[in-house]
Amino acid sequence: MFRTVLIANRGEIALRVARACRELGIRVVAVYSTEDTDSEVVRYADEAVRIGPGAAQASYLSIPAVIEAARRTGADAIHPGYGFLSENADFAEVCAAEGITFIGPPPDVMEALGDKSTCRALMADAGLPLLPGTLDPVSSPRKAEALAADIGFPVVVKAVAGGGGRGIGVAYSAAEFPAVYRETRRHAAAVFGDGRVYLERYLESARHVEIQVLADRFGNVIHLGERDCSVQRRHQKLIEEAPAPGLDEGVVAAMAEHAVQGAKAAGYVGAGTFEFLYDGSGRFYFMEVNCRIQVEHPVTELVTGVDLVHEQLWIAAGHPLRVGRQDVVPRGCAVECRINAEDADREFVPTPGLIDELALPSGPFVRVDTHVRQGSRISVFYDPLLAKVTVWAPDRKRALARMGRALDEIRVEGRGLRTTADFLRSVIDSGEFSTARHDTGLVGRLLESAPAAGGARVTAPSQVRQPPKAS
Numbered sequence: 099m100f101r102t103v104l105i106a107n108r109g110e111i112a113l114r115v116a117r118a119c120r121e122l123g124i125r126v127v128a129v130y131s132t133e134d135t136d137s138e139v140v141r142y143a144d145e146a147v148r149i150g151p152g153a154a155q156a157s158y159l160s161i162p163a164v165i166e167a168a169r170r171t172g173a174d175a176i177h178p179g180y181g182f183l184s185e186n187a188d189f190a191e192v193c194a195a196e197g198i199t200f201i202g203p204p205p206d207v208m209e210a211l212g213d214k215s216t217c218r219a220l221m222a223d224a225g226l227p228l229l230p231g232t233l234d235p236v237s238s239p240r241k242a243e244a245l246a247a248d249i250g251f252p253v254v255v256k257a258v259a260g261g262g263g264r265g266i267g268v269a270y271s272a273a274e275f276p277a278v279y280r281e282t283r284r285h286a287a288a289v290f291g292d293g294r295v296y297l298e299r300y301l302e303s304a305r306h307v308e309i310q311v312l313a314d315r316f317g318n319v320i321h322l323g324e325r326d327c328s329v330q331r332r333h334q335k336l337i338e339e340a341p342a343p344g345l346d347e348g349v350v351a352a353m354a355e356h357a358v359q360g361a362k363a364a365g366y367v368g369a370g371t372f373e374f375l376y377d378g379s380g381r382f383y384f385m386e387v388n389c390r391i392q393v394e395h396p397v398t399e400l401v402t403g404v405d406l407v408h409e410q411l412w413i414a415a416g417h418p419l420r421v422g423r424q425d426v427v428p429r430g431c432a433v434e435c436r437i438n439a440e441d442a443d444r445e446f447v448p449t450p451g452l453i454d455e456l457a458l459p460s461g462p463f464v465r466v467d468t469h470v471r472q473g474s475r476i477s478v479f480y481d482p483l484l485a486k487v488t489v490w491a492p493d494r495k496r497a498l499a500r501m502g503r504a505l506d507e508i509r510v511e512g513r514g515l516r517t518t519a520d521f522l523r524s525v526i527d528s529g530e531f532s533t534a535r536h537d538t539g540l541v542g543r544l545l546e547s548a549p550a551a552g553g554a555r556v557t558a559p560s561q562v563r564q565p566p567k568a569s
Contacts, residue, residue, distance in 0.1 A: 099415050100124050100175040100199065104168045105139065107179030108158060110469045110486065111391070112139040115177045118407035127171045129164060131157035133477045138469045145171050152479045158182045161189050168198055175199040175414060177407075181481070184390040185212050185261065201414040203367045203389050211364055211387040215258045215296045218384075224363035226356045226384040229375070231298030239279060242297065246275050249299050255279050257286035258294040265290060266333060268300050301383075303537050305376040306330065307342050307350075308388075309357035310398045310406070312421065313366045314413050320423045321354040322402050325394055327373075329525055331446055331541040336518065337525060338394035339433040340401045343494055343534035345376065353382055360387070369395075369410045378537070393436065396465055396488040400432035431497040432490045435522045437508060439482040442521035442545075448482040451475070455511035459504035463490040476515070484510065484517065494534075502526050524548075 103119050104127040105112045116126045116139055128143035133152035140146040147167040150157030157163065159182055168176055176198055178184035184202065187209035193200040202208065211217045219233045230249050235258050236242040246253045246269065255278055257265025267282035269275040279295070287293030306327045313319040326342035327335045342350065357372035364387070371388040395406045404421055412420060440446040456472045468485035476482060487504050491497035505526070508519040528544060530536040 100411065102127060102171060102173045103175045103177055103201070103411070104129065104164070104171060104173035105143075105177050105179065106158070106164045106183055107177075107181070108134050108137065108139065108469075108480065109483065110467045111179040111181075111393075112137075113142060113469050114467055115179060115407055116142050118405065118411065119177075122408065122411060124411070127167070127173050129158070129167050131479075133479055138471065147171060152477065154182065154479060161186075161192055164189075165192060165196055165198075168196070173198060175201055175411075177201040177410070178390065180390050180393055185388070187212060199414055201368070201410055203370065204365070207365050207367065208389045211366075211389055212261075213258055214256060214260060214386060215294070217387060218296070220364060221360050221384050224360050226360050227382065229299045229301070229383045232296045235294035235296055237294065239276060242279050242295075243272070243275055245297055246279075247272060249297060251275075252300040252302065254298050254300040255282040255295050256298060257282065257290055257292070258296060259290035259292035260286060261290075264333075265295075301375055301377055303378065303539060304328075305342070305345070305378065305536075306335075306373065306538055307345065307353060307376050307382070308371045308373045308392075309354050310392075310395070311357055311361050311366070311370050311372060312406075312409055312413065312419060313361050313368065313370070314419045315367050315416065316418050317362065318419045319358045319361045319366070320419065320421065320426065321358055322398050322404060322406075322426050323428050324350050324353065325392075325397055327394065328536055328538050329531065329540055330538055331545075335394065335436065336522060336541065337433065337435050337531075338397050339431065339494075339497075340397040341428060341431065343431075346380070349376065349380060349382060356384065360384070368413055369406050393483075393486065394434050396467060396486060397432040397434045400465065400488060400490040401428045401430060402426050403429075430490055430492045431494040432488060433494075433497050433501050434486055434488040435501060435505065435526075436483060436518070437485045437487060437510075437522075438518045439476045439484050439510075439515060440518050441516040442518055443516075446518070448478070449476075449514055449516045450478045450482070451512045451514045453510060453512045453515065455509060457507065457509040458485060459487060459507035461504070463500065464504050465489070476512075498526055498532060 102125040119126045126143045128139045128146040129149045149163040183189040187205045190200040190205040252270045255267045265286045267278040269278040283293045310322040325340045327338045329337035373385040374382045376382045465488040489500040505523045
């Protein structure tokens with residue numbers, strides 16, 4: 099096992115990884131920006147290194163700064179968490195060149211799966227079902243228009259280098275397509291430094307289901323069941339649960355089999371997630387692979403009893419899987435809500451600020467993953483995630499009741515601060531969600547029908563038509 103692990107991240111995931119390392123007797127090194135000087139992981143770690151100013155590009159995304167911190171502290175491994183450098187193949191290559199273990203898949207595997215076009219072609223060769231679309235990037239506007247017509251509208255334009263729900267545009271007609279195509283390419287070039295895009299049929303009504311896999315370097319691959327991630331806004335997940343409610347067991351088993359098949363074909367190593375869209379009529383389609391720990395990993399941990407971060411560390415240290423498929427026996431239902439510092443009444447605009455008062459839920463079978471406390475400042479520089487609240491119960495009805503109670507206990511006070519807790523409670527209570535009839539368009543429908551102050555209706559066009567893609 100490793101002696102020292104540097105955590106190249108911040109927030110709740112950095113603290114989550116640090117705790118796993120402490121349990122395994124591994125020394126913990128945290129890195130931090132000037133904005134995070136007083137953060138919980140800095141307090142918790144055995145050693146902490148400041149790597150730059152608040153802007154992520156000059157700190158958490160700076161490969162030289164992170165590598166130098168690893169050198170200075172004698173770290174023999176780096177855990178990237180999620181976001182930032184977690185799916186950066188160049189970073190994984192630099193780690194290898196420096197003799198530092200990157201806790202994730204090999205650089206070549208990450209590069210192949212991170213390029214959405216290459217990934218689609220690889221999975222098609224492995225026999226996974228894909229939505230109608232292109233396997234290669236489309237650079238000619240005229241050719242793109244012709245291909246879109248052949249695919250059939252609506253068509254989604256996706257950035258080859260996209261991720262985190264960004265770099266996506268939907269065209270509902272041939273007339274809309276040229277503008278959507280141009281804007282998506284422009285956005286992709288600006289955000290990812292890569293303007294290449296590909297095309298895919300857009301499912302307006304679909305469930306977003308993902309399969310968690312573990313794989314070692316000896317070719318052993320298992321799955322740990324599925325998660326439903328259909329409650330989304332702006333392609334970002336809000337609520338996740340395991341198992342996926344209302345899905346036929348045969349459909350889920352087939353998805354899982356395809357995920358294992360795809361992982362083996364790619365030579366995957368570590369913890370990863372294969373994402374699918376389910377159209378409600380028995381058909382499902384591969385979307386992408388996330389080459390990292392997922393934000394929503396706690397729901398899988400609660401229903402299986404498997405600590406996914408422990409397993410990541412074990413696999414990265416060169417050991418064969420110590421969890422067999424026969425050891426994975428899902429029990430009950432787990433639901434996770436992401437509590438963000440955002441104002442749902444204003445299209446989820448972030449609300450940074452100082453937390454003057456904080457109360458988070460507790461009680462039986464309630465897990466709270468957070469990095470904030472009273473006095474914490476929510477920065478404008480980073481994702482506004484405050485906490486993940488995850489509950490477990492023997493069945494979905496009781497899990498939703500427990501989650502409702504937990505959400506009611508949340509209190510975050512501070513000048514200008516708002517959270518998504520009340521909105522998430524309205525989702526939990528909605529008829530579509532409580533009866534598992536929801537899909538990726540649920541949030542848009544709820545926002546469109548919600549009464550605003552003065553009796554007006556809150557309409558969020560950006561939410562009504564949202565591609566079923568999130569990370």
